[in-house]
Amino acid sequence: MKILVCITNVPDTTSRIAFINNDTEFDKSGIQYVIGPYDDFALARAVELKEELGGTVTALNVGEAYGDPVIRKALAIGADDAIRINSFPKDSFFVAKQIAEVVKKGGYDLVLMGRESSDFNGGQVHGMVGEMVGLPVVSPVMKLDIENGKAKIAREIDGGKEFLEVNLPFIAGCQEPIAEWKIPNMRGIMSARTKPLQVLEPVGDETRISLKKFSLPPEKGEVKMIDEDNVEELVQLLKNEAKVI
Amino acid sequence: MHNKFTNFRETETTRKSRPMETKVERQAIKGGEFLIRETLPEEIFIPEEFSEEQKMMAQACQDFIDKEVFPYQDRIDNMEEGFMAGLLTKAGELGLLGVSIPEKYGGLGMSFNTSMLIAEVIGSAGSFSTAQGAQTGIGTLPILYYGTEEQKQKYLPGLASAELKTCYCLSEPDAGSDANSAKTKAVLTEDGKFYSITGQKMWISNGGFADVLLVFAKIEDDKDLSTFILERSFDGITMNEEEKKMGIKGSSTRQIFFNDCKVPVENLLGERGQGFKIALNVLNIGRIKLGVAAIGACKHLIDLSVNYGIERKQFGKSIVEFGAIQHKLAKMATKTYACESASYRAGQDIEDKIDALIKEGMDEQQAKLKGLEEFAIECAIIKVHGSEILDFAVDEGVQIFGGMGYSAEAPMERAYRDARICRIYEGTNEINRLMLVGILIKRAMKGELDVMGKAMAVGKELQSVPSFGNGQGGGLFTKEKETIKNLKKIILMVAGDAVQTLGVAMKDEQEILMNVADMMIEIYLAESTILRTEKLVALHGEEACESQINMSQLYLYEAVDKIAIAAKEALASFSSGDKQKVMLMGLKRFTKTELVNTKKLRRQIARKMIDNKGYAF
Numbered sequence: 001m002k003i004l005v006c007i008t009n010v011p012d013t014t015s016r017i018a019f020i021n022n023d024t025e026f027d028k029s030g031i032q033y034v035i036g037p038y039d040d041f042a043l044a045r046a047v048e049l050k051e052e053l054g055g056t057v058t059a060l061n062v063g064e065a066y067g068d069p070v071i072r073k074a075l076a077i078g079a080d081d082a083i084r085i086n087s088f089p090k091d092s093f094f095v096a097k098q099i100a101e102v103v104k105k106g107g108y109d110l111v112l113m114g115r116e117s118s119d120f121n122g123g124q125v126h127g128m129v130g131e132m133v134g135l136p137v138v139s140p141v142m143k144l145d146i147e148n149g150k151a152k153i154a155r156e157i158d159g160g161k162e163f164l165e166v167n168l169p170f171i172a173g174c175q176e177p178i179a180e181w182k183i184p185n186m187r188g189i190m191s192a193r194t195k196p197l198q199v200l201e202p203v204g205d206e207t208r209i210s211l212k213k214f215s216l217p218p219e220k221g222e223v224k225m226i227d228e229d230n231v232e233e234l235v236q237l238l239k240n241e242a243k244v245i
Numbered sequence: 246m247h248n249k250f251t252n253f254r255e256t257e258t259t260r261k262s263r264p265m266e267t268k269v270e271r272q273a274i275k276g277g278e279f280l281i282r283e284t285l286p287e288e289i290f291i292p293e294e295f296s297e298e299q300k301m302m303a304q305a306c307q308d309f310i311d312k313e314v315f316p317y318q319d320r321i322d323n324m325e326e327g328f329m330a331g332l333l334t335k336a337g338e339l340g341l342l343g344v345s346i347p348e349k350y351g352g353l354g355m356s357f358n359t360s361m362l363i364a365e366v367i368g369s370a371g372s373f374s375t376a377q378g379a380q381t382g383i384g385t386l387p388i389l390y391y392g393t394e395e396q397k398q399k400y401l402p403g404l405a406s407a408e409l410k411t412c413y414c415l416s417e418p419d420a421g422s423d424a425n426s427a428k429t430k431a432v433l434t435e436d437g438k439f440y441s442i443t444g445q446k447m448w449i450s451n452g453g454f455a456d457v458l459l460v461f462a463k464i465e466d467d468k469d470l471s472t473f474i475l476e477r478s479f480d481g482i483t484m485n486e487e488e489k490k491m492g493i494k495g496s497s498t499r500q501i502f503f504n505d506c507k508v509p510v511e512n513l514l515g516e517r518g519q520g521f522k523i524a525l526n527v528l529n530i531g532r533i534k535l536g537v538a539a540i541g542a543c544k545h546l547i548d549l550s551v552n553y554g555i556e557r558k559q560f561g562k563s564i565v566e567f568g569a570i571q572h573k574l575a576k577m578a579t580k581t582y583a584c585e586s587a588s589y590r591a592g593q594d595i596e597d598k599i600d601a602l603i604k605e606g607m608d609e610q611q612a613k614l615k616g617l618e619e620f621a622i623e624c625a626i627i628k629v630h631g632s633e634i635l636d637f638a639v640d641e642g643v644q645i646f647g648g649m650g651y652s653a654e655a656p657m658e659r660a661y662r663d664a665r666i667c668r669i670y671e672g673t674n675e676i677n678r679l680m681l682v683g684i685l686i687k688r689a690m691k692g693e694l695d696v697m698g699k700a701m702a703v704g705k706e707l708q709s710v711p712s713f714g715n716g717q718g719g720g721l722f723t724k725e726k727e728t729i730k731n732l733k734k735i736i737l738m739v740a741g742d743a744v745q746t747l748g749v750a751m752k753d754e755q756e757i758l759m760n761v762a763d764m765m766i767e768i769y770l771a772e773s774t775i776l777r778t779e780k781l782v783a784l785h786g787e788e789a790c791e792s793q794i795n796m797s798q799l800y801l802y803e804a805v806d807k808i809a810i811a812a813k814e815a816l817a818s819f820s821s822g823d824k825q826k827v828m829l830m831g832l833k834r835f836t837k838t839e840l841v842n843t844k845k846l847r848r849q850i851a852r853k854m855i856d857n858k859g860y861a862f
Contacts, residue, residue, distance in 0.1 A: 014858070069297050076301060183308045186340030186353050189301050 001055030001146065004106060005046045006099055006113035006125070007074055008036035008089070009067035013118065019214045026214065033070050038114025042172070044179035045144055046112050047078035053146060056080045058106070062089045062098045068197070075192035076184035082195070087202040091209040092120075094202075096128030101203045103133050108169055110151070115140040115173035126173040136166055139173025274594060276620040277685050279769055280733055281699045286780040289773070290358065290593030292585055293781060299359050306366040309339055314370045318659065321372050321495030324487060329376055329495060330410060330454040337407025341367070342381050346389060347609075351402030357599065357613075358592040361537045365588075368538025369545035371663040372495030378538065379450035379496075380404070382531045384411030387459050387472060387523050390610045391515035396474060400457060412455035414446040414501060415524050422676045425521045427470060429462035429503065439507040440464065440473060442481075445500065448670075452484060452499030460503065461520045470520030474512040481506030492662030529617040531671045533595075533624040536631030537588045539667055543581040543635055546642040546660055548859035550574060553655075554645055555855065564645070568844070571851035573641045578850055579796040580634040582862050584627070587773035591623035625681040626766050629674045632667035639664040678762035679755060685765070686744060686751070700741025703734045707831045721782060721794070722775055724839070725801050729772050731835035732808050736764045738831055739815050746819050760815040764808045771804040792853045792862055795846040802841045809836045 011017070011031045018027040035043065046057045059074040059082040061067055071082045085098040103111055116123035123139075130137030143154035146168070153164040153172070184192075226234050238245045274282070295303070313335055314321070320328050336342055344360045346352025367374050385404045388396055403409030420427040429444025442462050449455075458475040475482065485500040515523055551574060554565035564570050595616045602612035617624065643650035643657045650657040668674045689696035740761045743751055751757065778797040782790045812832050816825055853861050 016856070069301070072297065073301060076305075183305050183312065183339060184301065185338065186302055186305070186344065186355075189298055189305065190353065192301075193298060 001049060001053045001110065002106070002108050003046045003049060003055060003057045003110045003112065004060055004103065004108040005039070005043045005057060005074070005079065006060045006062075006111070007039040007043060007070065008114065008117040008119070009033045009061060009063045009070045010036045010117055010119040013037070017216065019216075023214050024211065033067055035070050035073060036114050036117045036119075038116060038118065038173075038175050040114075040181050041176050041178050042112040042114055042174035043074055043077060043079065044182045045174060046110075047182060048179055049110070049144075049146060050078065055109075058083060058108075060099060060102055061085070062087060062095045062202070064088055065199075071197060072192045073184060075195045075197070076188040077182045078184075078188065080195065082197045084197065084199050085202050086199050087205075090205070091207045092122040092124040092128060093208040094204075094206065096125045096132060097204060097206065098202055099125065099129045100132035102200075103129060103135070103171075110146075110169060111135070111171040112144075112174055113172070115175045123173070126171050130171045136170040137173070138164060138166060138170065140175040141172040142175060142178055144172060144174070144178055274597075275694065276594075276598075276618075277622040277688060277694055279623075279772065280685070280736060280765065281695060283730070284772065284776060286776045286783065289590040289776050289780065291777045291780050292362075292589045293784070295358075295362060299362055302359065303362050303366050305339065306341060306363050309336065309341065310367065310370045310373075314373050318371070318495075318656075322659070324495060324497070327454075329373070329497060332373055333376060333380060333410060334407045336377060337405065341377070342385075342407050343405030345381065346385065346401050346405045350389075350397055351405040353405075357596040357616075358589060361534065361588065361592040364534040365537045365541040365585075368541030371542075371659065372493045374538055374542075375450055375493050375496040375666075378531070378534060379413060380407070380411055382534055383413035383527050384451065384455070384457070384459060386527050386530060387413070387514055388474065390526070390614050391472070391519070391523055392474075393511075395511070396514065400474065404457070409456045410451055410454050411457040411459065412449050412451040413527075414449050414452075414458055414460045416448045417445060418447055422673055424461070424524055425470060427461060427463065429460070431462040431464045431471065431473065431508075433464070433510070434507065437510065439509055440513065442473060442475070442503045442506045442508055445502050447500040448488070449499050449501050451497055452501055453487060453497030458482070458501070459514065461524060462503075464517055467518055469518040470524065471517050472514040472520040472523050473508050474514050475503075475506065475508055479506050479508065490666075492659070492665055494662075526614050526618060528672055529621050529624045532628035532677065533588065533591060533617075533620075535667060535671045536584065536624075536627030536629075537592070539631030539635040539664075540581055540585050540588060542660070542664065543577065543584070543638045544860045546638045546657075547574065547577050547581065547854070549656055549660075550577070550642045550645045551854050551859050553649070555858065557647070565851070565855050568848070570645060571855075572844075572847050573645060574854055575796075575799070575847035575850040577638045577641055578854060578860055578862065579799050580637060581860065582793065582796045583770045583774040583800045584631050584634055586777035587623075587630070587770050588627050590773045590776070591620055591627060594623070595620045622681045622684050622765070623769065625672075625677040626769050628671060629677050629681075629762075630766050630770055632664075632674060635664045635667055675755075675759070678759050678766075681765060682740075682758045682761045683752070685740075685761075689744075696737065697741065700737040703737045703741070703831075706734070707738070707827050711834055721787065722779055722797070725775055725798065728801060728805060728838055729768065729775065731837075732764075732768050732771070732805065735808055735812050735832060735835045736761065736768060738828055738835075739764070739812050742824070742828065743815060743819050754819070757815045757818060760811040763811040767804040767807050767811075771801045774800045792850050795850055796862070798841060799843060799846050799850075802838065802843065805836050805838050 010033065012034050015031050019025060020027045043059065050057050057079045059071060059079040061071050062085040064086065071084060075082055083102060089095045111129070113126055126137050126139050138153055140155055141153050142156060145152045149168060151166045151168060151170060153166060155162050224237065313332060333342065340353055341363065343352030344355045344363055347354040367377050388400050400409060404411055415424055417427050417429065429442065429446065431440040431442050434441055442460060444462060446460065456477050458477065460473045460475050461470045462473060464471050481504045483502045488498040490498060551565065554570055555563050557564045598619050599612045599616035602615055603609055607615065639661045643661050646655055646657045649655040652658060685696065688694040743757055747754060774797045778790060778793040781793055787794065809832060816828055820828060
């Protein structure tokens with residue numbers, strides 16, 4: 001089983017978010033980066049599948065060198081090698097294009113990634129990659145097993161559960177509870193430094209989205225607590241004060 | 246998972262200047278030498294220099310604690326059957342127990358400072374921290390340092406993987422601080438194949454589930470202890486129920502009885518009569534590790550306090566916005582920063598000494614022991630300081646939490662109880678204080694440290710006209726460094742004169758020894774803090790290090806007063822007349838400092854913590 005896991009390099013979820021240059025650029029100073037939480041689930045499942053079925057896991061990141069510690073963490077968790085496409089991930093299309101190039105050349109049985117990144121939360125990359133390389137895409141994938149060369153997938157949908165079977169190779173956008181996050185063990189961390197990390201230059205620079213401006217969500221207002229028996233007051237407030245009903 | 250261990254992002258410049266990877270040759274310094282030698286910032290290691298790999302290890306430990314320990318504190322404290330042993334097994338799977346064990350025995354063979362970093366992170370985990378410390382420190386290291394090849398092969402791989410749990414049996418009902426007075430006996434059987442051990446041990450951490458027991462006992466009528474490796478399966482081992490304790494309730498603590506327990510002669514660890522030495526040397530490691538674990542606990546308490554203080558609103562605003570709370574938070578952080586600075590400085594000094602000894606051809610394990618013995622003074626300083634700042638932090642933590650601090654529903658109540666043991670175990674803080682001054686005096690007498698020469702120079706200086714104009718100039722910490730030099734002179738003046746006046750009787754004047762110890766602790770901490778910040782500023786500039794500069798100034802400012810009080814107490818107790826007058830004038834001269842606006846400094850430090858929602862340095 002040859003597995004490719006695409007990982008994003010995103011600000012730690014507890015980071016303080018700020019913008020610079022007239023709110024056109026994210027302020028990276030002092031930000032700590034982590035593996036995108038959804039990608040972390042995908043990576044954990046990939047490592048489990050490797051342990052079950054044998055094979056290799058390659059971690060792929062589209063990003064600049066400051067993200068190398070995050071890639072090395074993926075190697076520490078259990079990826080065998082890694083590829084970094086040396087460019088800032090400009091938009092979903094650009095990232096998908098880079099991933100597609102690697103997928104085309106790599107001959108992978110399985111391409112896993114998070115269902116979305118936790119910075120821009122576009123949720124489009126897996127779909128685009130599928131289109132570019134002509135492979136089926138399923139997202140979100142909440143349970144994934146490989147049996148007799150086919151992928152058995154389960155996921156929750158509105159009002160129930162859906163079970164799918166997909167031929168390999170295919171592309172999965174993963175989310176919990178596909179696997180539990182893995183804590184790298186000490187030996188894994190020590191061996192990460194000797195595992196290969198290949199840096200490749202990007203293919204093309206076409207993008208489809210241009211960013212105009214960022215803004216922070218408005219501060220949350222004061223919360224009014226209403227007694228659970230006092231439904232009338234709630235209705236009054238929603239009608240007259242919040243004016244939403 | 247929150248990434249805590251990357252406060253300063255690495256730049257190309259810092260990476261290149263980081264000594265861990267390039268392994269810069271440092272000149273190994275002597276233990277205790279800080280008192281008579283000026284240290285340069287580039288000579289010390291600072292925690293900001295930990296490599297990406299070391300930080301990743303620390304983060305993995307933090308993730309483990311967050312996932313496996315914090316959510317289950319109640320189950321741990323209730324001593325749920327098998328839970329703690331299971332946690333140790335999980336920690337073993339992650340490699341957290343084999344950090345100091347060489348690779349050929351199934352461990353990871355990491356550097357001393359890496360093992361310190363891991364101890365720091367685990368330090369926030371209360372009972373688990375004690376269990377992990379007992380397993381990896383006092384329970385494992387005697388075998389590693391003194392074991393025969395067969396003993397190492399037999400036990401170390403299991404100890405690294407946690408397949409074997411271990412405990413260290415030294416204390417007895419009548420032998421605590423005076424460990425060498427233990428009554429447990431070992432008698433050689435007639436066939437010469439076994440030692441029969443009989444006696445009683447108490448306060449044995451991990452006693453309830455340990456498979457391997459390191460037992461200290463006296464062979465026949467020996468004056469000194471010997472050490473034996475026992476296995477739980479041996480006949481004649483029984484134990485009492487779990488002790489009911491104030492804190493670390495989840496840590497198994499038992500009394501263990503040995504009744505004609507037959508131990509094969511090959512299970513004698515080290516040489517006959519070497520046990521007390523083994524106990525003391527291993528405790529040096531336990532001490533510095535306990536100190537560094539206290540730092541981890543302090544950081545955790547600070548994070549909790551800051552976040553609670555942000556959420557808790559009174560008089561229409563978060564209580565962290567009030568000066569009284571900011572004052573507390575800044576003090577907690579300053580002490581923690583100081584202890585961290587001293588711990589990793591000492592940790593690296595130990596590592597450098599070990600490297601130097603290995604280079605000279607010494608066996609690796611012997612070199613480790615010697616390296617630690619060399620820095621026994623620093624190990625004791627860090628144990629005492631760490632455990633005392635933890636008690637300070639936890640007390641203020643409870644205060645910031647207010648009523649909730651006193652409620653068992655919030656984490657502070659447990660933390661308050663858990664912290665208290667740290668001033669008692671691994672040698673009480675009193676024993677550590679006496680010991681650190683004792684070692685200094687011994688080394689001075691032997692001529693290993695030129696304390697007397699330096700003390701005489703201070704005596705001469707007291708007779709001369711004070712020089713003015715020192716400490717002038719605009720550089721960062723110019724005045725502070727002058728103050729540090731002067732504070733060292735006070736210690737040399739007081740300790741030197743006390744030894745001269747009292748001679749051998751000084752060993753019975755424990756109050757004076759305590760005064761000297763307090764002064765040594767403060768000077769080591771204050772100097773380490775200044776040196777760390779100076780090194781940081783060189784890497785990142787003054788603006789980025791504003792809080793660190795403020796903390797360094799604050800720490801020193803308070804240290805001056807503490808040293809002055811200790812010096813006065815000591816001088817009043819053994820000196821008199823003109824000599825006393827001259828020394829009091831010297832004291833006044835050497836403690837002269839300018840007034841510092843501590844409120845302003847503390848507010849800046851607190852603001853940084855509020856903005857970053859925790860300990861941010």
